[in-house]
Amino acid sequence: MILLFSLCTFALNAQSKKQQELEARRQSILSEIRQINNLIASKKQEEKTIISTVEDLNYKVNVRKNLIKVTNDQANLLTREINTNQKQISTLRDQLKYLKEDYAAMVVKSYKSKSEQSRVMFLLSSENFKQAYKRLQYIRQYTDYQKEQGEEITRKTEQLQQLNTTLLQQKKDKDKLLEENRVAKQKLEDDVKEHEKLVASVRKNMTAYASQVKSKQQEADRIDREIEKLIREAIAASNKKAGKSETTSKGFALTPEARALEASFEANKGKLPWPVRTGVIKVRYGKQRSSIDNTIEINSSGIRIATDKNAKARAVFNGEVLAVQGTKTGNPWVLIQHGNYITVYKNLSKVYVVKGDKVTTNQDIGEVFTDQTTGESMLWFSVYRDSKFQDPSIWIVR
Structure with a gap:
């Protein structure tokens, strides 16, 4: 159980780092989209050529495709993180169940021998001083172990609650990403339609465009x-x-x-x-x-x-x-x-x-x-x- 929990924790940490990298990349792409939108908006007052508009739209389409890909990667990674968290929760629940059962058995055993008289008799019935000393040590160790078990149960319970909170947040993040991707795909479809419409009008005079591109390349x-x-x-x-x-x-x-x-x-x-x-x-x-x-x-x-x-x-x-x-x-x-x-x-x-x-x-x-x-x-x-x-x-x- 400990080995499985350690492996899950390592995998979750690696995924979280990757998630941060993807989020940084997504924010960078969103910033790029905002910049191109601002540049396009600032040129609306000018008499833009169709070719320039097509190039702007083509750029936006490619950037939006990249955004959708990165967002998909994030959603997929979140799915893996959620699965990893669920495995950790399952492992912690098993550990918690075992600890509680063990602790309950100790409490029962402790209750049966809790009286000071029983403890004194346990010590006095020793055959020699060495055995009495060892029995005294055992009583102390048993008391400490009971305390440790109680603390461990408290710690595992808090860890389980924290994982459950993280899991709920991850599910919300995933839903948010999926919704953002749906909006991005709709915007992509609109940009593609506008791009195709303008490209069709440009292709009517493709010879002139090819000549213009060739001239610019030569220069x-x-x-x-x-x-x-x-x-x-x-x-x-x-x-x-x-x-x-x-x-x-x-x-x-x-x-x-x-x-x-x-x-x-x-x-x-x-x-x-x-x-x-x-x-x-x-x-x-x-x-x-x-x-x-x-x-x-x-x-x-x-x-x-x-x-x-x-x-x-x-x-x-x-x-x-x-x-x-x-x-x-x-x-x-x-x-x-x-x-x-x-x-x-x-x-x-x-x-x-x-x-x-x-x-x-x-x-x-x-x-x-x-x-x-x-x-x-x-x-x-x-x-x-x-x-x-x-x-x-x-x-x-x-």
């Missing part, structure tokens, strides 16, 4: 090539200045301070702050299919974060501004060096820093550009090292 690729070229030239210049070979060196010629900065940047992988104060990731890193037409492929060298109008872009870590660049047709971008790592902030309307500036974590470096047609403010954020872009989402805090 993004052109900017990425320009950034890569600029970084290569900066690496070559730093190695030339340090008297090293420009052709064999893949990274910058770093000072001890710069190497320490790079090590600190690496140590904070997954902990870096977001490059904007609020926002949601609308486009993730790498190759992916269009939310409107899955035959169209999008390749992103970083992540694209939808944020508030006039939002400030900020440095994710200490570093030095490597370059501030822009074109006649495109919005400016900022490159910040952290040893051999480069963070890239694209699609800005204003820039607050210049090349060579030392920046600190969370320092504002510019303002995110807001598209006057769609009302959308989108920061393009990338991380670069060793002649290639990396997935920024694994660097910033989840």
Whole structure:
């Protein structure tokens, strides 16, 4: 019984920790939904394009699906916790029954020999002093054991009551989760219907949309090539200045301070702050299919974060501004060096820093550009090292 109870307690503790992780994840998703709803609401005054609306709805649909999945996981875990609790309650009841029976037998036995005369006779009938001493010890031990049994029954009763209270709360939590999931599924159905309706209208002019996506992708690729070229030239210049070979060196010629900065940047992988104060990731890193037409492929060298109008872009870590660049047709971008790592902030309307500036974590470096047609403010954020872009989402805090 003790072994079974210990195993149940261990399993319950592990499940409770997992439950806390799932609840934190669920709250994070709910916060993400609130942010995208706020972003969509803030753009209602603008003359949004259908494509922008479809992309927003597609994002909401995916986030709601994730919410439903996490909530289902929580409900299933609660079911397992309830089952574990019920097993513990059953085990405790068996233990309590055994303790009460044992205690009742002791009380009866004690009652039959409770008189002081019986105890004295029990001692006086001893054959020698040693036996009398042992009998006295037995009387004391028996009295202590009775007391311990009474305390154990009280403790087990309180534990059983506490488990019953926990079980009732778990059942209420499960019912609440199931109701929230029902509401989430209804909202998901509404979003899917609206999404499908808009997608159908967009597909009537799919050629124009495909051309627009292709044009944007070409512009993004052109900017990425320009950034890569600029970084290569900066690496070559730093190695030339340090008297090293420009052709064999893949990274910058770093000072001890710069190497320490790079090590600190690496140590904070997954902990870096977001490059904007609020926002949601609308486009993730790498190759992916269009939310409107899955035959169209999008390749992103970083992540694209939808944020508030006039939002400030900020440095994710200490570093030095490597370059501030822009074109006649495109919005400016900022490159910040952290040893051999480069963070890239694209699609800005204003820039607050210049090349060579030392920046600190969370320092504002510019303002995110807001598209006057769609009302959308989108920061393009990338991380670069060793002649290639990396997935920024694994660097910033989840």
